[in-house]
Amino acid sequence: MARSKTVARTQKTVIEMPLTTKVATGTPYQLDPTQVERAAKALVSHMKKHVEEKDEKAAVKNLADDEDEAEDSDQPIFLSVSTKKHVSDSNRLKPTKIPLPHAIIPNDVRVCIFTKDPQRAYKDLVASDAFPATLREKVVRVLGVEKLKKRYKSFEQKRALLAEFDVFMVDDRVIKIVAEFLGKTFYQSKAKRPVPIRLTAGAYVDKTAKKDNKVSQNVVGTPQGVAKEIETALNSTYLSMSASANTSIRVGTLAMTAQQLTENTSAVVAAIIPKHIAQGWRNVRSLHLKGPATKALPIWLAEELWTDDAQVLDQPYKNKHLVEGKTTERKRKWEEWEEEMLDDEELAAKIAQQEVKKAKKEKNSEKKSISREKRKALKDAALSGVQTPLIAG
Known part of the structure; x- marks a missing residue:
């Protein structure tokens, strides 16, 4: 409270x-x-x-307190x-990447990158001297699609992989393959959903060949270009607009x-x-x-x-396309078709049942309905029967 x-x-x-x-x-x-x-x-x-x-409510302190405080x-x-x-x-x-003035991902993160095969080319790129040393410490694992499918087949193995790293990134060329393989283990929640990055950043790609889908699938970006992509990803937040109003x-x-x-x-x-x-x-x-x-x-x-x-109307809304009596007409045709399917005895029984219902309905209606004149007469008769005044003077 x-x-x-x-x-x-x-x-x-x-x-x-x-x-x-x-x-x-x-x-x-x-x-x-x-x-x-x-x-x-x-x-x-x-x-x-x-x-x-x-x-304050926690009476007993344990060794996990520091970890709990970090999570808070x-x-x-x-x-x-x-x-x-x-x-x-x-x-x-x-999903859209939005750069932030202040990063929301901590510096001591463990990053795993899913790459296109062969993975050795991207491992060598991260290990090269041209790749920033501070960023190399964060990129703990580089996994190609083939090795990912071999080593993490079961649900338990995927869960263990999810818990092992803080941030996951994926080569934008294989994002669909990786998403289908990892499934709801990774994509059910937005917390650790793999972030798409361009591992071809810095490499020259012919624009005409790109339009004709003739770009070599084994293009590897430069250490500086890929490092910039990873840094931008770590300093951004990601928007996934849902098909709703919120x-x-x-x-x-x-x-x-x-x-x-x-x-x-x-x-x-x-x-x-x-x-x-x-x-x-x-x-x-x-x-x-x-x-x-x-x-x-x-x-x-x-x-x-x-x-x-223009959506604000001065008068109540009237639907021009609404056809009055359409439902009644459909119901009447359906009842006629039903009656055609019945034999003489069943039809007679149905008609008799409808007559009984109709008579009962009219009787109930007569009981409930009282004319204005009759109601006034009953009221006057009730008041005239009262000998003493209703309110004492």
């Missing part, structure tokens, strides 16, 4: 200012950084307070986007400051709304910040619930 009161007070503090900001020129809507920072500060404060209360500080913070209309364009539903995208962690969360949120909003939401800001209903198990704090709300003023 105390926690819900805290959240309620937090929400009340956050929504003191108007959440819809319009400008005179340019886009009719914009995000207010002050409101975002206020919501981020309140959300982080609430989540940290909940973590402290959880630690890595709790994700999401931006929730609600639209007025469903996002139905299939081109907008592809979607969430990770914009930070609990360890970040309110200012860092504000900058990340602004960068994500600037990338999503113009490119991935049809009609842009006009189709956005609300933007919220939330944690994994917290209420959503509003940072932007639309004034109207429609995308076009």
Whole structure:
């Protein structure tokens, strides 16, 4: 109860200012950084307070405390986007990489990369002197498709692979093959879904050959080009627009400051709304910040619930294409066809049953219905029978 009161007070503090900001020129809507920072500060404060209360309730401390604290500080913070209309364009539903000003992936991650065969070429690329040493420490494993299929056939082996590494990346040329093989073990959740990268980055590719699908499948990028791809992937968040009116995208962690969360949120909003939401800001209903198990704090709300003023009608809606009596006509034809299939005795029994139902219905109707004159007469008779006044003077 105390926690819900805290959240309620937090929400009340956050929504003191108007959440819809319009400008005179340019886009009719914009995000207010002050409101975002206020919501981020309140959300982080609430989540940290909940973590402290959880630690106080733990009576016995064990050796896993440090690990638990690290997990608490890595709790994700999401931006929730609600639209007025469903996002139905299939081109907008592809996962998109969005660079962030402040990385949400920690530095001490263990990275596994799924590559096109032969894997030796990419292992040598990572091991070369031209590849950054700091990045080489993070790339722990390079697995080709053939070896992946041989070593990780069973469900248990795939689960063990999933638990062994923090981040998975995949060569964009074999992403479909890898996704089909790994299945729901990796793709049921978005937490460790393999991130597509270009392992041909830095290599020269003839554009005409690329259009004709004649690009050599064994093209290997340069150490500098591939390293830049991996660094960009580690410093980005990934958007998978669902075919609905709601979607969430990770914009930070609990360890970040309110200012860092504000900058990340602004960068994500600037990338999503113009490119991935049809009609842009006009189709956005609300933007919220939330944690994994917290209420959503509003940072932007639309004034109207429609995308076009033509959708607002002055009179009740009338469907011109609605044909009155169509259902009744269909039912009548169906009953006629049924009667044709019956013999004389069955038809007579059905007609008699219908007559009984009709008579019973009329009788009940007579009992229920009383005319206005009769009702007035009954009321006057009841009042005249009362000898004493109903209300004492």
